Amino acid sequence: MAARAILVPFALAAGWLAYRMYPAHHPQPKNPGFIDNVFANNLVLFATRLVLVSAGVVLAVTAVYVILSMTRWMSAGQLLTKFGPFETQAVEKLDDEAKRLRQCWTEEIRKNVRLGKACS
Numbered sequence: 001m002a003a004r005a006i007l008v009p010f011a012l013a014a015g016w017l018a019y020r021m022y023p024a025h026h027p028q029p030k031n032p033g034f035i036d037n038v039f040a041n042n043l044v045l046f047a048t049r050l051v052l053v054s055a056g057v058v059l060a061v062t063a064v065y066v067i068l069s070m071t072r073w074m075s076a077g078q079l080l081t082k083f084g085p086f087e088t089q090a091v092e093k094l095d096d097e098a099k100r101l102r103q104c105w106t107e108e109i110r111k112n113v114r115l116g117k118a119c120s
Helices: 002-021 034-038 042-075 091-119
Strands: none
Touching: 002 042
């Protein structure tokens, strides 16, 4: 019953959109080129509009899915560490690296201070 309550308005909206996408009248240029001749047919124009709307719907659904997935991952404390050819380090690895670099930095500062005292 709940699925029918969702699917019926969706089907009606899709039907209305398809009806509105079918071209009733479109202007014909006086000196048509190749593209004008291709799109002079109503079915070709309708199919083009249908493909563009379908691509837009797919991109919109994909964007919503990615945003919701990332939000859920972040709320669960997980981080994205690999995306295709790109890879980032986990936060724990970065913390360890920062500690190691701080230790090296403080050791070098101590050496510089000792060298400065020895030279003066």
